[in-house]
Amino acid sequence: MNIAVTQIMPPALMREQQQLIKLIFSEQNLTSGSKFDARGIAIYRNNLLETAVRALGISFPTVQKLVGEDVFRFAALQLLKVAPPDKGDWAMWGEQLPAVLESIEALDGFVYVPDSARLDWAIHQVSRARDCQFKMTSIRLLQDVELDKLFISQSDCTQILTSDYPVYQAWKANHASEPEGYIDEFKQRIASEQFQQYLAVYRVGYKPDVLELSADDYQFFRLLKRGYSIGTALELLDKPDFAFDSWLTQAIKHNLIYAFTKIN
């Protein structure tokens, strides 16, 4: 190579690029004396919004269906303002969309939409996570190690979440081939007081799926995720009738956990 790498960046170039970024990301009036062709800036602005909408449509397919194209587009525009993309990979952009949705007035009557977005995001994350499968050989540790010294490492392909709304039914109603039953269930559950839903997003193979958990199963997962040993998690859960065997069978079946590990 004929050049030396330098970390000192030319200020004029930096200014030029910052000016262009500002014109594209801001809503500055394009006719107010810019040195750039306003039609060109409009093309870049439009590209940005269209790409953002398309990217969010992939990561948040349920939300897109729930809120409709106009509100979804508005949400994308708001998200570009408060949390512009910064990774160079549109698939990694959108984590703050649930918070943006909470602030949109048009969605005031649709309180479940932000949590539906959290579920969409979890599914999106799981679909892209490192491929992993439960290490069956680690199960022998159950026989050899005391529960207080035995841990369960979580699968990258699993996320757990909770909601005050029946977002699982909202998700199924928008993606199942026969959605009618889920729509009815959604209506019933959203009308009930003190509702709480516990979910695990998981992946067996490449297709992510969602599982409704009991409150105890969810809490036990959460304790393990926080790094407690199985013994301590059971103690903190404080539910004498909690069936660890059933929980484990379900966890292995749905690839929710990665392996048993022990402290040496």
Add this chain to the structure above:
Amino acid sequence: MQAFEKYHANNSFAPLVGVGLRHPHFSDALASVAPVDFVEVHSENYFAEGGATLAVLREIAQKYPVSLHSTALGLGSAGTIPAHYMQKLKSLVNQIKPVLVSDHACFSWGSWQQQSVHAGDLLPISFTEESLKTLANNVDQVQQFLGRQLLIENLSAYIQFDYNSMSETEFLVRLTELSGCGLLLDLNNILVNAHNQLANDPMHYATQWINQIPSHVVGEIHLAGFSTVTFGELAIDDHSQPVSSNGWQLYFCALKRFGAVPTLIEWDNQLPDWDVLIDEVKKARIVADRVMPQRIAAL
């Protein structure tokens, strides 16, 4: 023989011709091996750590030589390219073993309201000494990190800088000299720019343009089409149409000048059926057949 080895074993005088592979065509491409010499994918679409898309690409790479075309390195950015991005690209390169790796002469990284941003687009750079050194430094850094040469694509731009100190072709040629990169000539981008810069004769503009590029630096050619607009309106490089007649004519000139350079048919929006894309590959081969006998005779 692996797909990768077949690509490098090509010793014919005809250019290798590939297609841009997009998600809707995955099953077609995997159902039976299509008569294309390679496929090109956008690197960022496969940056996930696992999952179906990456698995499909691995399967594709068993059947076809793959070219990785990045759209987000932002090599002309007045700052360093983030390490996390380069690491993801390197990881993908190591897994897929692409025959070509490319990106654009553009910038994408910057900041806005005290936040780092990626513009999500291929933003134009001025053709100045400052800009050239920045781009060359970043290209050099990425090439060293990946341990291989990059091909850098000329851009279609919707704004112009009135303080350029050199032409686009001089800028690109000097970039190859400074960094050791090759060029990916996008013929459609030249035609889009000719239109947007109100060239009286776009074909004359475009042939002049390619005649200023030495043949040894060209590593790939892109062919695409764009939605037509009236004179005076800005044309957008939307890759939504078949290659235009001007595009084919320019390809003829390019092959005459540059020889059997690997050529890609790009089509991203309003995607046609897979068979239509393959027909575009056949058209490219017909153009090449018209050019290459003359070349062979001259040897």
